[in-house]
Amino acid sequence: MRIIALVLEAGLRDLSRNRWIAAYTAAFLVIAEGLFWFGGTGPQVVLSLLNVVLIVVPLVALIFGTIHVYSSREFVELLLAQPVPRGQLFVGLYLGLAIPLAGAFAVGAGIPFVLHLHAGAGLGALVALFAAGAGLSLIFAGVATWIALSTDDRLKGVGIALSVWLLTVVVYDGLVLALAATFGDYPLEKPLLGLMLANPVDLARVLVLTQLDVSALMGYTGALFERTFGSLAGTTVATTVLGVWCAVPFALAARHFRRRDF
Amino acid sequence: MISLTGIAKRFGPLDVLREVSLEVRPGAVTALVGPNASGKTTLIKIVLGLTRPDRGSVRVNGADADADGQYRKALGYMPQAAHFPENLRVRDVLALVSALRPGEARDEELMASFGLAAEMDKKVGTLSGGTRQKLNAAIAFLFRPSLLILDEPTAGLDPVASGVLKDKIRRAREEGRTILITSHVMSELEELADDVAFLCDGTLRFSGAVAALLERTKQPKLEGAIGALMRSVRATPPAVPSGSVDGASWLAPEAEGA
Numbered sequence: 001m002r003i004i005a006l007v008l009e010a011g012l013r014d015l016s017r018n019r020w021i022a023a024y025t026a027a028f029l030v031i032a033e034g035l036f037w038f039g040g041t042g043p044q045v046v047l048s049l050l051n052v053v054l055i056v057v058p059l060v061a062l063i064f065g066t067i068h069v070y071s072s073r074e075f076v077e078l079l080l081a082q083p084v085p086r087g088q089l090f091v092g093l094y095l096g097l098a099i100p101l102a103g104a105f106a107v108g109a110g111i112p113f114v115l116h117l118h119a120g121a122g123l124g125a126l127v128a129l130f131a132a133g134a135g136l137s138l139i140f141a142g143v144a145t146w147i148a149l150s151t152d153d154r155l156k157g158v159g160i161a162l163s164v165w166l167l168t169v170v171v172y173d174g175l176v177l178a179l180a181a182t183f184g185d186y187p188l189e190k191p192l193l194g195l196m197l198a199n200p201v202d203l204a205r206v207l208v209l210t211q212l213d214v215s216a217l218m219g220y221t222g223a224l225f226e227r228t229f230g231s232l233a234g235t236t237v238a239t240t241v242l243g244v245w246c247a248v249p250f251a252l253a254a255r256h257f258r259r260r261d262f
Numbered sequence: 263m264i265s266l267t268g269i270a271k272r273f274g275p276l277d278v279l280r281e282v283s284l285e286v287r288p289g290a291v292t293a294l295v296g297p298n299a300s301g302k303t304t305l306i307k308i309v310l311g312l313t314r315p316d317r318g319s320v321r322v323n324g325a326d327a328d329a330d331g332q333y334r335k336a337l338g339y340m341p342q343a344a345h346f347p348e349n350l351r352v353r354d355v356l357a358l359v360s361a362l363r364p365g366e367a368r369d370e371e372l373m374a375s376f377g378l379a380a381e382m383d384k385k386v387g388t389l390s391g392g393t394r395q396k397l398n399a400a401i402a403f404l405f406r407p408s409l410l411i412l413d414e415p416t417a418g419l420d421p422v423a424s425g426v427l428k429d430k431i432r433r434a435r436e437e438g439r440t441i442l443i444t445s446h447v448m449s450e451l452e453e454l455a456d457d458v459a460f461l462c463d464g465t466l467r468f469s470g471a472v473a474a475l476l477e478r479t480k481q482p483k484l485e486g487a488i489g490a491l492m493r494s495v496r497a498t499p500p501a502v503p504s505g506s507v508d509g510a511s512w513l514a515p516e517a518e519g520a
Binding site for chain 2: 003006007009010013014015016017018071072073074077078079080081082083084086261262
């Protein structure tokens with residue numbers, strides 16, 4: 001634990017002074033404050049901000065994360081040459097990337113909500129929004145770490161990271177819709193629910209929307225999800241699976257880190 | 263002491279190291295030399311546990327180089343290029359490395375000689391390449407390791423700093439510490455090294471005293487001796503085992519008939 005804390009502290013110190021992280025924080029601050037400025041009520045701001053979160057958080061976590069892991073490689077080698085176990089070093093390095101990313105989102109998007117407490121965003125929706133943003137940061141920081149550890153070619157790594165973003169954020173919903181349209185005559189509820197759980201971006205969307213009572217905006221899988229599980233059970237299932245999603249890329253990247261040659 | 267036995271490593275189709283066995287003599291400076299892509303850095307990384315061999319074993323001070331890395335308490339490593347997180351201050355980097363090795367005696371002589379005290383509050387990203395390399399060297403010597411692995415240590419250093427570092431290496435040898443060093447500057451190795459290990463195409467072609475190599479190649483300087491070895495290896499690959507004289511061993515090309 002001591003080594004994890006030391007490496008994490010160094011990561012936090014480094015990225016808290018990073019200009020891209022500062023710009024990321026400022027961007028969320030400006031967007032959320034702008035939404036309030038243009039007369040949005042609390043729930044409207046949550047809803048609008050959700051759309052930004054679902055696109056921007058995975059993109060930044062993937063691209064910034066991949067580049068950061070590549071640029072840290074020589075320093076990681078220096079740390080690995082010290083008498084420290086690889087597993088603990090990895091946890092410190094991962095958290096040193098994921099926590100600043102999640103923190104930048106939370107601080108940037110959080111300050112306007114604190115300033116506009118009277119707007120009545122609703123505690124459930126706010127917690128869901130920030131859990132979704134933080135969860136997506138952890139998940140895609142893990143994916144980025146895994147990509148950068150699996151591929152030595154930096155250009156290829158960034159290309160894979162972009163492809164993952166395109167697939168999960170842009171293409172996935174279109175594929176699900178095409179599937180539903182093509183096989184509309186068959187009972188597709190369960191496969192489509194499975195597909196929704198298989199994409200953390202979809203899951204994050206549903207997690208927040210179930211708190212806002214706007215099932216019309218959930219899309220096909222979201223509406224189906226709420227109908228199947230109901231609001232409370234839906235939130236529990238979405239949160240649990242999002243937690244599993246945080247663990248999977250982390251575990252894959254950790255396994256790779258322990259075994260790979262530097 | 264570092265003892266490597268039958269180390270083999272393959273990256274994809276490339277045989278990077280082929281059955282390399284090497285004993286690094288305790289208390290001596292051993293120069294690991296060879297052309298580019300001969301496997302020097304991979305061999306160093308295997309000793310450090312950064313890269314795992316496909317076959318063979320590594321023993322450091324009599325203990326197996328194991329996964330938990332405790333054997334690295336005896337090691338100081340200076341990588342070829344110094345890269346630290348750009349937004350950390352020099353003080354932060356030193357604090358992190360020191361905290362990772364608690365309770366170890368410190369040797370801050372190089373930090374003082376390089377004038378790093380004045381750089382403590384600067385972000386690493388604002389330092390020149392030479393200053394980063396000084397920090398790199400200071401970290402390698404910081405914990406008084408009994409084994410030092412220095413990968414092209416003077417690359418990027420100005421002549422004064424290079425002289426300071428070479429003096430430090432000499433003193434470390436006088437104190438009985440074991441040093442494995444790589445460099446492409448043969449005059450520098452000639453000044454520092456007692457022994458030489460010559461790698462070419464992943465095969466250890468010679469290991470032994472510098473004097474034995476000079477005698478064998480009938481060259482007055484290390485640079486000429488290494489050049490002669492490289493020419494003979496490249497003229498007639500592949501190699502076959504040949505033997506040893508005066509504690510030195512080598513693999514010679516077939517055509518030499520050594």
